[in-house]
Amino acid sequence: MATFQSLPGFREFYPDALARRNHIFRLWRQTASTFGFAEYDAPVLEPLELYKTKSGDEIEAQLFSFTDKGGREVALRPEMTPTVCRMVGAKANALKRPIKWFSVAEYYRYERAQKGRERAFFQFNADIFGEPGPEAEIELIALLTQCMCAFGLTEQDFYVRLSDRNLWFYYLEALGLDEAKTRAMLSAVDKFEKAGEDAFKAYEEQHGPIGAELKAKILAFLQIKTLAALEQTLAPVGGEKLAARLADWRKVLGGLEAMGLARYVEVDLGVVRGLAYYTGFVFEAFDRKGELRAIAGGGRYNDLVAKLGGPELPAVGFAIGDVTLGLLLEARGLMPTLVNASDIYCVIGGEAERRAAFADIHALRAAGYRTDYPIREVAFGKQFKLASESGAKLALIYGADELAKGLVKVRNMSDRAEQDVPAAQVMEFVRDFFGGE
RNA sequence: GCGGUCAUAGCUCAGUUGGUUAGAGCACAAGAUUGUGAUUCUUGGGGUCGCGGGUUCGAAUCCCGUUGACCGCCCCA
Numbered sequence: 104m105a106t107f108q109s110l111p112g113f114r115e116f117y118p119d120a121l122a123r124r125n126h127i128f129r130l131w132r133q134t135a136s137t138f139g140f141a142e143y144d145a146p147v148l149e150p151l152e153l154y155k156t157k158s159g160d161e162i163e164a165q166l167f168s169f170t171d172k173g174g175r176e177v178a179l180r181p182e183m184t185p186t187v188c189r190m191v192g193a194k195a196n197a198l199k200r201p202i203k204w205f206s207v208a209e210y211y212r213y214e215r216a217q218k219g220r221e222r223a224f225f226q227f228n229a230d231i232f233g234e235p236g237p238e239a240e241i242e243l244i245a246l247l248t249q250c251m252c253a254f255g256l257t258e259q260d261f262y263v264r265l266s267d268r269n270l271w272f273y274y275l276e277a278l279g280l281d282e283a284k285t286r287a288m289l290s291a292v293d294k295f296e297k298a299g300e301d302a303f304k305a306y307e308e309q310h311g312p313i314g315a316e317l318k319a320k321i322l323a324f325l326q327i328k329t330l331a332a333l334e335q336t337l338a339p340v341g342g343e344k345l346a347a348r349l350a351d352w353r354k355v356l357g358g359l360e361a362m363g364l365a366r367y368v369e370v371d372l373g374v375v376r377g378l379a380y381y382t383g384f385v386f387e388a389f390d391r392k393g394e395l396r397a398i399a400g401g402g403r404y405n406d407l408v409a410k411l412g413g414p415e416l417p418a419v420g421f422a423i424g425d426v427t428l429g430l431l432l433e434a435r436g437l438m439p440t441l442v443n444a445s446d447i448y449c450v451i452g453g454e455a456e457r458r459a460a461f462a463d464i465h466a467l468r469a470a471g472y473r474t475d476y477p478i479r480e481v482a483f484g485k486q487f488k489l490a491s492e493s494g495a496k497l498a499l500i501y502g503a504d505e506l507a508k509g510l511v512k513v514r515n516m517s518d519r520a521e522q523d524v525p526a527a528q529v530m531e532f533v534r535d536f537f538g539g540e
Numbered sequence: 541g542c543g544g545u546c547a548u549a550g551c552u553c554a555g556u557u558g559g560u561u562a563g564a565g566c567a568c569a570a571g572a573u574u575g576u577g578a579u580u581c582u583u584g585g586g587g588u589c590g591c592g593g594g595u596u597c598g599a600a601u602c603c604c605g606u607u608g609a610c611c612g613c614c615c616c617a
Binding site for chain 1: 574
């Protein structure tokens with residue numbers, strides 16, 4: 104057994120695991136690019152204060168933080184949001200609006216590792232800055248769903264739960280709750296799905312018993328699954344703010360429906376997301392079977408850029424984690440296996456033939472064909488087995504008989520057909536073969 | 541940070557009330573096979589049984605500690 108093991112929650116990526124990771128990254132990048140998002144990157148190590156300012160002092164317990172040799176308090180980034188807010192804030196006036204940016208990066212959190220949660224993990228992060236209206240939400244939720252569908256996932260596999268902190272604020276205000284009670288109630292709502300009635304305990308300890316009528320209204324609000332039900336519930340409450348907010352809801356859901364994405368999105372006010380900096384719509388993606396942790400989460404955070412020292416700049420963003428998504432893809436059989444296949448495998452008779460083959464091998468590789476051969480002498484019969492295992496579509500056979508006649512034998516690995524090709528025309532033959540695919 | 545379960549080969553696991561040299565399948569490698577593919581047969585490498593201590597004539601097996609994984613709680617940006 105090895106003397107040293109990797110730290111808890113830190114993963115090693117053997118080639119097959121890295122191939123799966125790259126597959127995920129590739130489709131994320133491709134998808135973001137089709138949506139017109141630009142990729143950026145940023146430091147892994149940041150001033151500790153950046154995260155304390157954003158999330159409060161308690162956050163330090165969840166961070167990989169330390170003092171560097173210059174006496175600076177630093178932390179490995181646990182998320183991208185504060186960093187990207189700083190970057191955008193610093194050049195806000197020079198950036199063309201809307202600012203649509205994405206990144207694929209590794210994050211570090213000092214937490215107990217569990218299924219679907221590691222201490223080091225990757226996230227796809229997408230944000231839109233400078234757009235206060237719900238059009239930004241449409242764009243991002245569309246991107247989120249496509250970032251899942253690109254892998255072959257369907258509405259049978261995942262869905263996005265859409266909620267709204269503003270709606271809760273307006274509704275609870277109309278029900279007569281002050282700000283402190285509202286925050287406590289949102290915290291209870293956040294816990295309700297997991298804890299049930301117990302979720303209200305903390306609220307009642309703080310603010311006294313919840314009246315039966317109030318509780319019934321809260322629970323009814325949580326049951327709402329459609330826009331129609333939402334409008335029906337809020338109609339008697341009235342108020343301009345609520346009316347305007349419902350118009351935003353109609354815009355978001357209408358836009359997503361027009362994109363054909365309605366089947367992925369559910370109204371679900373049970374999602375409030377713990378962190379206090381969200382200022383409007385919030386959403387999370389889950390697997391339909393409810394077996395896994397959240398796959399993605401995001402929302403609007405209009406105050407954060409200013410809070411971190413930039414100008415007033417509205418923003419919406421979300422992140423998808425690689426761990427839970429990877430688990431879901433494995434469970435649905437959507438993770439490809441053979442990734443390192445060759446195009447061409449060379450079967451080589453002996454040492455003399457090897458020298459002749461090398462010229463072609465190098466030329467083929469330079470021309471971009473994935474070309475492999477047995478690195479040391481191997482029995483002829485076994486080489487065909489190796490060729491088969493390599494995944495190559497074509498085997499080039501450099502035998503003594505062929506080379507004596509100035510030929511190379513070419514075997515089509517799928518239909519086993521063979522033909523002789525003049526040695527000088529091998530490259531041309533290969534081009535035709537792969538060009539005609 | 542707290543509780544529960546578990547830890548034997550690269551992987552999945554077997555290993556009797558404690559008994560002498562710890563096994564199987566898969567995977568990997570070599571050969572049968574010096575000119576033709578996933579089959580078959582033979583053979584091989586690979587283990588201080590997570591680590592440390594204790595009980596015992598004797599520990600993979602029992603006890604204590606520790607590390608890690610998994611499940612749950614807290615948290616989840």
